[in-house]
Amino acid sequence: MSLNTFGHVFRVTTWGESHGPALGAVVDGCPPGVPLAAEAIQHWLDRRKPGQNRFTTQRREADEVEILSGVHEGVSTGTPIQLMIRNTDQRSKDYGAIADSFRPGHADYAYWVKYGVRDPRGGGRSSARETAARVAAGGVARAALAQLVPGLTVRGAMVQMGAHAIDPAAWDWDEVERNPFWTPDAKAAAAWADELDAIRKAGSSIGAVIELRASGVPAGLGAPIYGKLDQDIAAALMSINAVKGVEIGAGFASAALSGVENADEMRMGAEGPEFLSNNAGGILGGISTGQEIVARFAVKPTSSILTPRATIDRAGRDAEIVTKGRHDPCVGIRAVPVGEAMLACVLLDHLLLDRAQTGGARGRIGAAG
């Protein structure tokens, strides 16, 4: 992870600003021979696309991906894959207020003090629009994973909005595709809809927690000590706009557990080792165990709100700022496909990194073990 690139051997470099002509990702290190069609990648982009319901920004972007390189006759060639998405709904408006004053909680101030120059149009590089490039790259990762590890799935869901968490017992993956919150709990979806309407009307916004699950992940992925799988997942998720916390498995709750409670006991099953619980979230010592990978991340509320907030301007004067425009009242919603994409990229990267070092050879359990 360095500047605008992440990954060890499957590397993604994103580029582009919110209101520039285009943005995109260069995906490098993809195995050759992976079937890749723009339509398949588009499928994932459409899930993140703005303007799909009243709870996401009303900016109208087709978010149409173009594959400019690295694919020949429908398969990856092993050379870099350029995925470009044109910006089509950059409104020509006056960014004067935002250009001079800093939105509290936003990257405006930080970019200014670091670079001494910034593109204020739509947040420039710090806009969540950058995450479209991640989702496109994630589409490539998913295609490669589908070929290399057929049964592997990566899914995400919103499990908390504001102070209200879902009922884990009500978890229904099918429900995720049926509501605008990507939540597996139908009751929570209904309650959140009312709550978010109220928040939006009040000119405010709200935070959320997203949970990601990857099943079918081979045991043995992760490179201790400083390329641990959980460490790279943490980095990948923390790099998403507005994320303030990441946890694996039991996460922060594990602080309250005893060693007896926390230990995921094992038994030999018909098809190999089995775990009796999953506090570890599928990762021990930085290496996947074959259990389901479970990660959660917290998304703070959108900082671009209609309620006036105290701030300063570049001239060093106290000021008040109101952010008009088209902003998500709960940016956590669209973070679901983004989190999935990041996890898919990390898993593929570690699959390749592991076969570099170990060739996929594995310590055996049983028989000749």
Next chain:
Amino acid sequence: MSLNTFGHVFRVTTWGESHGPALGAVVDGCPPGVPLAAEAIQHWLDRRKPGQNRFTTQRREADEVEILSGVHEGVSTGTPIQLMIRNTDQRSKDYGAIADSFRPGHADYAYWVKYGVRDPRGGGRSSARETAARVAAGGVARAALAQLVPGLTVRGAMVQMGAHAIDPAAWDWDEVERNPFWTPDAKAAAAWADELDAIRKAGSSIGAVIELRASGVPAGLGAPIYGKLDQDIAAALMSINAVKGVEIGAGFASAALSGVENADEMRMGAEGPEFLSNNAGGILGGISTGQEIVARFAVKPTSSILTPRATIDRAGRDAEIVTKGRHDPCVGIRAVPVGEAMLACVLLDHLLLDRAQTGGARGRIGAAG
């Protein structure tokens, strides 16, 4: 971060196993001319050293650091600094049980399935002894920071043990040095002592939460999008043994905040911009704002416990395992100096990375801003 190295331009590579002859860190990219004495680094190592009270492992290690390279006449030369710590209390005992069976919750199984070979003595590479090398490297980072940013401080404290959090209002940094938990709340220290005695006697262990604070950090550190300061902090902390969660500023609590509550409003103060709150934990858009950096991480309970747990062995047979030996009942305690060291390394790395790109030039506020 890759395999056993972390950092962009200030890079630390650690090596060594729990029961090998030695372990250490190669610190590369340290600025030249930094005063470096083994004694100063030893100061930090002594804080992490085992066997200092009844709540840490009774293994007796001097943890004496030797500087084998990179320092001439008391100052760094800009060449790699090899910090070596000899292992002196590796007991020659029978590791048969641990070598054949896998401790639930421990890296044993994961290392075996990945590598097909492992050093079972004391946990080998996955032992928390590796963190001694981090603390030594952190000592170098602190010395360089002291020269480059004189007022900068990096401190840590345990803020929760098991289900019991400290009273934030009782926070007293001086208290941290007076109790065996590195906690700033004297009452919590007393209560935890009783609780941990009971846990230890019961043959179990317990988790914890550690909070890190860095003040005096210049605004402008962090390299969006994929070298964000918070992302690298998250990676560095998640790489520590037994860590299952990381958060910045308000962290997971920010999910429950409204945008109005979460926004850290700004006002122009006598000495520059001031923030009226710090939900951001000192980082916006991946870049430091000049506010105090606040990070927390959750440490799961030690998995090496005296209570028998169900497991399997390499032959694929169900088994029961009890881990005798000298283990910390709350590994979170000694994670405090480790967390501090990691944060110091990340801050120095980003200080250097920032001056690479920007030369330390900054957007001005006020006057000619």
Next chain:
Amino acid sequence: MSLNTFGHVFRVTTWGESHGPALGAVVDGCPPGVPLAAEAIQHWLDRRKPGQNRFTTQRREADEVEILSGVHEGVSTGTPIQLMIRNTDQRSKDYGAIADSFRPGHADYAYWVKYGVRDPRGGGRSSARETAARVAAGGVARAALAQLVPGLTVRGAMVQMGAHAIDPAAWDWDEVERNPFWTPDAKAAAAWADELDAIRKAGSSIGAVIELRASGVPAGLGAPIYGKLDQDIAAALMSINAVKGVEIGAGFASAALSGVENADEMRMGAEGPEFLSNNAGGILGGISTGQEIVARFAVKPTSSILTPRATIDRAGRDAEIVTKGRHDPCVGIRAVPVGEAMLACVLLDHLLLDRAQTGGARGRIGAAG
């Protein structure tokens, strides 16, 4: 340097194939505030552009660069700069012969055995068209260098074609811009023109040697031991298509020198240390000394020729191949601006890397030295 990215902190990632819709470079880590206009970058691209005289390929490409990100109101913002060049003269022709058989001396065979899939159209990713992206990136590097080290210049010239080297005594930098070979020796240019006409008519091609010189380079650039300035220059030049050799200063000739002859003696001049010779090519111990940087690289003859050569095809049958189409008879000519661009990128990268570690502080000579 990894897959399709080069550089430590000034990183360039190139993408694109010869006959895809476009190719380009993502330039990451550029300092903020550098004036960047497409026109200025175009200036360098125009030098490399095909079809400018009878000695380069007759493919007609405008090679027009578009800046898609990272520049706002005419200056770099510190975020990634996407430079895109559309391919406009990809002829729809039958690549059947080349797609099935392998051109001797060409990357055809190597790509096939590595990836099992390749884009045969115009050589795909292995085409010298990729070097347009390097030249564009070099334009960014030059602009940043112009701001950071005003007097620094990077220039190149062809010093040998086939068996015929220039007369060093006739070196005239102005002449370089006047002939189609970028050579500083007018007589050589005239002789080479005749020779190359004959070679072209004979359906063959010829090799060349290019010399690069950078003056005004600050002393102190280069990161021993494995980020040496000469090492990175060697890597950057060897990465250019068709390059088979690289040397610094006296290069291979230094093997025949005695230690007495080779030592570049020093004297104190009015403006600082002076060297009495430059066998070192401006680099000692991997670090620049302030002398002119001198590097040379050898370019093999174009492997796409009209003379039939023995080869095999994918089916494992012996075959004969003739490469029709629009190819440079001496690909070394257009390697001049490419070599310059690579050297500019390496120098900027090391300037930034050096200020990361040393802050540009320097050991002083004289006075308080």
Next chain:
Amino acid sequence: MSLNTFGHVFRVTTWGESHGPALGAVVDGCPPGVPLAAEAIQHWLDRRKPGQNRFTTQRREADEVEILSGVHEGVSTGTPIQLMIRNTDQRSKDYGAIADSFRPGHADYAYWVKYGVRDPRGGGRSSARETAARVAAGGVARAALAQLVPGLTVRGAMVQMGAHAIDPAAWDWDEVERNPFWTPDAKAAAAWADELDAIRKAGSSIGAVIELRASGVPAGLGAPIYGKLDQDIAAALMSINAVKGVEIGAGFASAALSGVENADEMRMGAEGPEFLSNNAGGILGGISTGQEIVARFAVKPTSSILTPRATIDRAGRDAEIVTKGRHDPCVGIRAVPVGEAMLACVLLDHLLLDRAQTGGARGRIGAAG
């Protein structure tokens, strides 16, 4: 390659100074299960060891390697391998003259201007003693290669000393082990012995050219565009002390070849594709073709000589310098095992990097090709 680390996924970090207590290498990313004994690594170190004949420095160093980590019960565990070599013959002498004045042609001046501090004892970090760490790391690479690609060999030989090249027709690999120059031409060895005696007595030194050959290298290694195999070989060799030039295959001679001459024609042989010549040196488009890899590098004469040379001192005064002490009159001799080690490391690194991306899958020739 960055600061003191080289390699993509098989990474070597070296540390240590000429006269510090020890030096060494951390080897990271070695596959698990590779048989590794100190004795086997020692074999390679003994070849580079000083003081073995009158043509190398008379410094007496056992160069005994200790494996401090990463090996358990005789095999690599996949964790970092620390290889340490103690310095035992650092003479306590007065370095006053060298500490104050700069040896022409040596890194003294460059280190001083970069870092403002340097360890003058024996050249500190810039001493060729650092190459012992490379040779030790190369021993690990050779062991891993022996397991992964049984038939692969990496060998080197001195092919030119001063102005005198060997007779290629007289090449005899057995002869290499019989003379102090590691040269395959017995007559050259005899002539060089006389010549080098004279040079040494005259208080001077001399340069050399070394050739490396690797056979049995699988086709498909190398990661275009910026991780090309030849590019990484060039970087690895140029990073060796005193190297001023690197070439692959026909190298600089290819500049004088026509396209007809240069093309290595192919025919289908009984065991697969065959090449009728090897101007490419086994690499096309940055990827190995299965032919023998051929690389050469030029080593300048030792700059530490007994003949007085003009220089300056730190105070900015003109001075004269004579370097007494124990120096190799032809440092190229001991560069042979160093070059071999670097090539072995690069080949293993690319073998692992290739299986990361392609899994070792290959485009087939013939049959289902």
